[in-house]
Amino acid sequence: MTGLSSEQCRQLLDWYALVARVLPWRETADPYHIWISEVMLQQTQVNTVLPRYLSWFNMFPDIQSLADAPLDDVLKAWEGLGYYRRARFLHAAARKVVDENNGDFPRQFDEILSLPGVGRSTAGAIASFCFSLSKPVLDGNVKRVLKRWSVTVNEMADAKLWLLAQQAIDQSDQPALWNQAMMELGATLCSAKSPKCGMCPLADSCASVGKVNEVCGNAPKTDKRSSVRDVHWQVKLYYQPECGLWLEKRPDDGIWGGLWTPPILEKYVPEQGAKPCYIHTLTHRRLHLYGEQIQQDPIGCGQWVKDISKFALPTGIYRLLQIYGLQMLE
Template structure:
């Protein structure tokens, strides 16, 4: 039977949905798994995407692609993947590179913990695994930034191991296939079991790629192309015309909002002040301009004029507004109110100060043409672009 709980009964799209994989006996269920797997592989042979990480069995390159593809679209990843392999062609090169260089290479891709974990993991691979990506599940899982799905994706692609995966595409495909009447997050054990049963023992590599392609190109979140799907005759959602209602979505909580005041401070030597975020936490190790979170109901400009000098040990002239930027992070939304100000009196000359949370940070005055040498968050790249626009000659 399909998975359903009383609490979700009122939201179930169709009480007649039946999970054919769960309701069949063992022998017929095994046959159905094999039949579905072969149908998907046949479809993949004809319709699979040609992606650069599929043209190699190099575990290092595949690992890089899997990490980049976490919560990031393929079209965004493609240029980063090519540039990364040119800059860091192997795990030894990556391990020997300074973290700031690694973060700069990742700049703009977001979720920067991925880059920090790649760097740490590369050093572990060199130290513990003789510079070779481990070819077994437990060792792969011991590396920072690698969970069950990522390990399965890497090991199946690089070593053809029959390991299941469970990314967003796979969850959606399976939820529709079996007519799952609860959100996938509430039935992960069952979905993992089905995914594991579907992977053929002799072709984990192509099957998992096919599985992801099916979700990315056919069984899409909106307007799925069901008539082109190799699983449509077995798909409960298609058979009951429920493909647009499934999978059931969990009610998302609204994200809290933060107001951030930012000031881009310049001196008469043509330099601008930047500071580095602490290694741990959001955007760890990246550089930014002096900023603070503004309490609700307080003037951003007044907060900047009072608090930034206290936190950063400098005084500046009256700030001028440059741009307002909206940005969404995983756990909150932010509005950045960005100002520019000329340095007035430098009251501290040391290179390290503390942010509003008391964490030690490094400060630097750098030439404007050096900004491109430091890794910045995406929001601050927009600030740099806006700041440079203010410096262009006007007609």
């Protein structure tokens, strides 16, 4: 297979110049802002990120303020975004940049890549957007574009896709725009379902025009869902009007790591009476949450909370509290 010609590169960049969406992280080349946007956008859709990106800098205007903040404040700012490990990585990376590099964001690819929570694709985005380095981005969008453009079979190893992505960006003298254009193409025209090949600037050279359904789209996935397991958790709701709600901090590892929840019995065996429960679905687990209102005093490591707005709680717990009429705590 061959790389893209310079003519095809120009067509893609011309198309991008015409149709590019206006997004706030496209209005800056500041590495702190780009870094925050890229981490937020990991496995998270643009429309979900937009309001969170805009409000983030009210709380943490620069990397120094992020490094100085308590981790709990960072988790609270991340509340609802999911994959909470990302928030802890952000905090750790900010500390590292402040402690080891005087607060100056690293400018070399390997140093960027070495930051916690920054993998090859995110590092490529920061390196190209902020410092014009010819490093490719290979996210879900770009992978789909390259698979469709280059081959007619569905599976293609990541190693080959990285090679293809690097060859492509080496053809371009504008790595930042090139990466942006590839992502934009995947996010808009070359979407997973019903791609619009008729409008695509790469249609002339694409191997999949007219048969995209066979390539990386509607092909059946082989039992990826078998790993979605059902788990049953009893959520112990200690609520006393004069004290509030009893919350515990979850361990850093595992589901909802570092967030605050009522005490949870994780290996709960529901009785035959089939008590109603709220089902909260994650990527790999279906959480069956059984609320249990308890009058006795709690024991263990936790605290009474009258105003939970200062604490980072997972979305599933908010839903459960609402069902039990405890939303007044919010």
